Amino acid sequence: MKPDTMLVHAGRDPGRFDGAVNIPVVRTSTVISSSLEEWNTRGTAGQSAMSYGRLGTSTTHYFEKAIAAIEGGAGTCVLPSGLSANIWGMLPFLEAGDHVLIPDNIYGPVRRFCNNRLGRMGIDFTYYDPLLGGAIRSVLRPNTKVVYVEGPGSLTFEMPDIPALAEEAHKIGAKVVMDNTWATPLYYRAFEHGVDVSVQSATKYIVGHSDVLLGTVTTTEELLPIVRACRQDFGQITSPDDVYLAQRGLRTLSVRLKQHWQTGLQLAEWLAAQPEVMRVLHPAMPSDPGYAIWKRDYLGASGLFTFLLKPISKAKQAAFIEGLAYFGIGASWGGFESLIMPIHPETGRTATHWDTNCTGFRIHAGLEAVDDLIGDLDAGFGAMRLAAD
Numbered sequence: 419m420k421p422d423t424m425l426v427h428a429g430r431d432p433g434r435f436d437g438a439v440n441i442p443v444v445r446t447s448t449v450i451s452s453s454l455e456e457w458n459t460r461g462t463a464g465q466s467a468m469s470y471g472r473l474g475t476s477t478t479h480y481f482e483k484a485i486a487a488i489e490g491g492a493g494t495c496v497l498p499s500g501l502s503a504n505i506w507g508m509l510p511f512l513e514a515g516d517h518v519l520i521p522d523n524i525y526g527p528v529r530r531f532c533n534n535r536l537g538r539m540g541i542d543f544t545y546y547d548p549l550l551g552g553a554i555r556s557v558l559r560p561n562t563k564v565v566y567v568e569g570p571g572s573l574t575f576e577m578p579d580i581p582a583l584a585e586e587a588h589k590i591g592a593k594v595v596m597d598n599t600w601a602t603p604l605y606y607r608a609f610e611h612g613v614d615v616s617v618q619s620a621t622k623y624i625v626g627h628s629d630v631l632l633g634t635v636t637t638t639e640e641l642l643p644i645v646r647a648c649r650q651d652f653g654q655i656t657s658p659d660d661v662y663l664a665q666r667g668l669r670t671l672s673v674r675l676k677q678h679w680q681t682g683l684q685l686a687e688w689l690a691a692q693p694e695v696m697r698v699l700h701p702a703m704p705s706d707p708g709y710a711i712w713k714r715d716y717l718g719a720s721g722l723f724t725f726l727l728k729p730i731s732k733a734k735q736a737a738f739i740e741g742l743a744y745f746g747i748g749a750s751w752g753g754f755e756s757l758i759m760p761i762h763p764e765t766g767r768t769a770t771h772w773d774t775n776c777t778g779f780r781i782h783a784g785l786e787a788v789d790d791l792i793g794d795l796d797a798g799f800g801a802m803r804l805a806a807d
């Protein structure tokens with residue numbers, strides 16, 4: 419089955435739900451048994467049978483099956499946000515005395531989690547240069563249990579060489595946990611490149627409509643019971659209504675993503691030609707340092723990228739960003755609407771240096787017509803040129 423077909427058919431079961439095309443929202447805390455025998459055996463019926471609402475209902479179980487199939491993993495755990503999936507992707511493999519490696523360009527709230535929480539659990543952590551590749555061996559320790567990766571970094575788009583990192587990590591038995599939100603499972607086949615745990619902020623492209631927060635953790639046959647047990651032990655549960663919207667978004671992921679990719683690249687090329695633009699950070703552009711790895715390992719790109727201007731005044735920044743009609747000033751991404759936000763990638767970095775001698779903006783290319791978006795950016799640049807220094 420090709421991925422597009424799988425997106426339509428995975429995790430659906432009209433025969434079981436009165437012919438309904440989509441898995442319905444099943445809301446329940448209690449699951450009633452019809453006999454004593456059923457009651458006694460409910461908990462042993464396997465993951466997809468309902469036993470208690472906190473362990474997920476059919477809505478959750480079918481969505482998890484769909485994501486696992488699309489990721490090419492053995493199973494998936496859905497979690498209430500992308501951040502919780504980031505955390506529950508690594509925590510099941512860590513205990514006091516262990517060490518974890520975190521890329522220096524990590525999604526900010528994960529850095530916050532590491533800084534605030536890991537130490538008090540007795541877990542040691544080191545930030546590493548995401549471009550180390552096989553040289554990661556120089557920062558691995560005998561007690562390193564997790565090498566975390568983000569491909570590419572979601573502000574600065576450094577492209578890690580994940581197969582090279584994974585080869586070294588696996589030599590000492592460490593697990594490779596990847597935040598694969600940018601490419602989605604459609605454009606990065608994480609498990610084919612040495613990843614052990616693939617994490618999605620489903621809030622972004624899977625939900626696709628900017629109205630739900632959700633995360634997924636997908637892993638291998640061997641590691642799945644460990645992740646499931648950890649989620650259960652901490653009482654993590656996700657609303658079936660939210661999961662319903664995510665499975666609805668999932669069906670159209672492929673067509674949306676193609677458009678985000680194409681529009682994003684066209685905007686990136688237009689921006690690269692503007693005299694004020696120093697650099698565009700987009701791994702699918704041949705001029706980007708990450709292009710070789712993107713070309714080798716990725717099947718596509720999404721609509722998220724950054725561009726850097728020579729330093730400009732606050733007034734010029736405001737004139738530019740407020741002069742845009744179609745780009746909302748907002749965090750998050752992956753929805754149908756275009757977004758822009760100023761970035762400060764230097765914040766918190768400890769292992770790498772970020773040159774602050776520039777002004778950076780991150781763009782999410784939405785599903786509007788690309789000509790309208792280019793016209794809008796052009797108007798923004800016009801307003802910036804007229805504004806005071």
Ligand SMILES: *Cc1c(COP(=O)(O)O)cnc(C)c1O
Pocket residue numbers: 499500501502504525568572597599600619620621622631632633750
């Ligand atoms: C947004 C984001 C997350 C967190 O997702 P939430 O659903 O907002 O918690 C994790 N990783 C990356 C790369 C993100 O952009």
